[in-house]
Amino acid sequence: MGKQLARAALAGMVVGVVVLGLGGRLAMRVVALIIRQVPHLGAGASLGILLIGGILGTLAGVTYGFTLQRQWPSRQTTKGVPFGSALFGIMSLLQPPAIRAEVAAARAYWWAIIPLFWAVCVGYALVLARYLPAGGRSAASAPAA
Numbered sequence: 335m336g337k338q339l340a341r342a343a344l345a346g347m348v349v350g351v352v353v354l355g356l357g358g359r360l361a362m363r364v365v366a367l368i369i370r371q372v373p374h375l376g377a378g379a380s381l382g383i384l385l386i387g388g389i390l391g392t393l394a395g396v397t398y399g400f401t402l403q404r405q406w407p408s409r410q411t412t413k414g415v416p417f418g419s420a421l422f423g424i425m426s427l428l429q430p431p432a433i434r435a436e437v438a439a440a441r442a443y444w445w446a447i448i449p450l451f452w453a454v455c456v457g458y459a460l461v462l463a464r465y466l467p468a469g470g471r472s473a474a475s476a477p478a479a
Contacts, residue, residue: 342399343392345465350391353458355384361450369443391458394421398462410463417463418456425455 359380366373398417429437440447 339396339399342395342466344395346395346398346462347388347392349458349461349465350394351384351388353387353461354391354454355387357454357457358387358451359383361454364450365440365443365447368446369440390425394458395462395466398459399466410460414460414463415456418459419452421459422452422455425451 362383363373363375394417437444437447
């Protein structure tokens with residue numbers, strides 16, 4: 335069990351940096367273009383987003399490994415979409431006040447903002463489900479059929 339959770343944490347971190355970090359940064363860029371705001375794409379801010387993606391990805395990976403990987407042996411999409419949706423909801427609730435203010439100010443563009451960031455979270459969960467299937471074997475280590 336400890337080995338599975340460690341694998342889930344590592345996979346969550348790597349997938350978190352790539353999907354939550356880079357995907358989140360790309361989503362921010364798209365939102366900035368949609369609302370006609372000058373995007374702030376400094377190296378420090380981008381590295382911060384990647385770091386946050388890695389941290390959140392690690393926590394979500396451990397949660398996934400502890401709950402869904404072991405207890406719900408089903409299709410990846412059956413686990414990934416609800417898990418990603420829950421992750422989106424939790425991340426929405428945990429936003430710092432400054433981000434909440436920015437999102438509230440862009441209320442007219444929620445039609446784009448909400449699905450865009452939901453897709454990033456669901457994408458993270460689907461990739462994680464792909465590499466952490468039920469039973470603890472990764473898709474990369476599974477024998478070819």
